[in-house]
Amino acid sequence: MNNFLFENKTKVYFGKGGVKEYLGCLLEHYGDTVMLAYGGGSIKHNGIYDEIVGILNAAGKRIVEFPGIMSNPTYAKVQEGAKLARENHVDLILAVGGGSVSDCCKVVSAQAKVDEDLWELENTKHTRPTEFIPLGTIVTVFGTGSEMNNGAVITHEEKKIKGALWGAQADFAFLDPTYTLSVPMKQVISGAFDTLSHAMETYFGKPDENNLSDDINEAVMRSVIRNIRVLLTDKDNYEARSELAWASAMAENGILKIGKVTDFQCHMIEHQLGAYTNCNHGAGLAVIHPVLYRHLLPANTARFARFAQNVWGIDPAGKSELKLAQAGVEALAAFIKEIGMPTTFAELGIPADTDLKAVADSTVLTGGCCKKLSHDEIYEILKECK
Structure with a gap:
């Protein structure tokens, strides 16, 4: 650490x-x-x-x-x-x-x-x-x-x-x-996904080696996933809401970031998308995350494989490290669809004529969890999100 x-x-x-x-x-x-x-x-x-x-x-x-x-x-x-x-x-x-x-x-x-x-x-x-x-x-x-x-x-x-x-x-x-309790469920779920995004953006930072911060982070991510699912079947469930409330604070109060260099490239992309379209933040992250991770996965399959096994509970038996890593990203994508979040910019309501090149060119480039992307690569990611 x-x-x-x-x-x-x-x-x-x-x-x-x-x-x-x-x-x-x-x-x-x-x-x-x-x-x-x-x-x-x-x-x-x-x-x-x-x-x-x-x-x-x-x-x-x-x-x-x-x-x-x-x-x-x-x-x-x-x-x-x-x-x-x-x-x-x-x-x-x-x-x-x-x-x-x-x-x-x-x-x-x-x-x-x-x-x-x-x-x-x-x-x-x-x-x-x-x-x-x-x-x-x-x-x-x-x-x-x-x-x-x-x-x-x-x-x-x-x-x-x-x-x-x-x-x-x-x-x-x-x-x-x-x-x-009086907040529309769509807004509650969007906020909870933002929490999951914060946790992932920290988890996929550096170093790659196992550390206590990542162990805690995995528990936070599992809790968010579990309690979103509870709310979708029981929207007034106080325990689920309380767990999501504290997970939200935990994801951004610095504890998960101890000893880490964070990434937050997905947030940087979504921020500029928001600057040009004023889209919902959590929904924008939901569209971008799986596409971004499919691009980054080949550069650090071990990290994504751990994410698949420890967060999504995917059995590694019979799977190569690459296949396990890919299964984790696809589990994330399936979860986004399961909870009713948008999976494309079209579903999000982003106008088809949005200048995605301008969005990409103005995006802050971070170190990346696996590699540092270029503005051109971000443009390709944004086009795949359409």
Whole structure:
């Protein structure tokens, strides 16, 4: 295992009723003005908004609302939030929603504290912010694991880039699986597949040798697969939802990455596809992953063979390493179809005239789990996804 440093500052309050029990006490540690950030307004229909506003009012907080954060948050939305936070001297940002709300608020927290354009600061000057408005999260849609790290994915519409920015990490996060019960199942499954993708993108990093991080990762992947299947037959199953909630956090809180150099090439491809089409993130990953892995598999059959045996439970008897590896990728592809995720761009609703060459040419190239791809190879992968 590689050398590493590990720390995670976010305190997690997991389970039913956590917000009602603990949020009021936490608010005592922050100033008078709280920015309440959320998405399209679903929290106003399922009771979560009223519950949180009641707690904020009881604590004597002044509430500044920042609604309308979209599923692929834009840099313009970040600037809107930062301006609102500065003008109102916000003491705490409370992000209520899924990863998009959390990501947007992380960057709002940073941008509100610096005069420079954060995108240019981080991507041109390669400097990360050091001051932030404190942030707390209340997760209502699981999948991204955004609540336990400081990374954010933001779409810069003018530049046609969907990429990473670095902002605040939440001081605290509430993970109440019951908050996901009103979320459409399609969104729940998409989020859960994003969790599986995060785990795979880490698992297929370096080194290839067996290590504890990969052993834990295999357990996380098996849990995600098992509990997605449970939800498809019993959508209100609390235990399955709670397992998926914690798997989401585990996949992106750094534990699976200890001693690893991660890959995330599939995410880089999907991000640029999203920049050009605004497609659903989890669904885009579902289409790309099997095609990408069929391209990468010949360069590291041993790793894919282990994935087949330890994650998908495929019996290696009578199979060559190559055949076993291929069986693992096809098991992934079959699972995607089984859970109702799209398997082609056409099924995903990507317009046939989308400039896939532009998507490929603008994709960030990572080290690759087996080899570093070229932009031309990524273009071929995208064409095969059609």
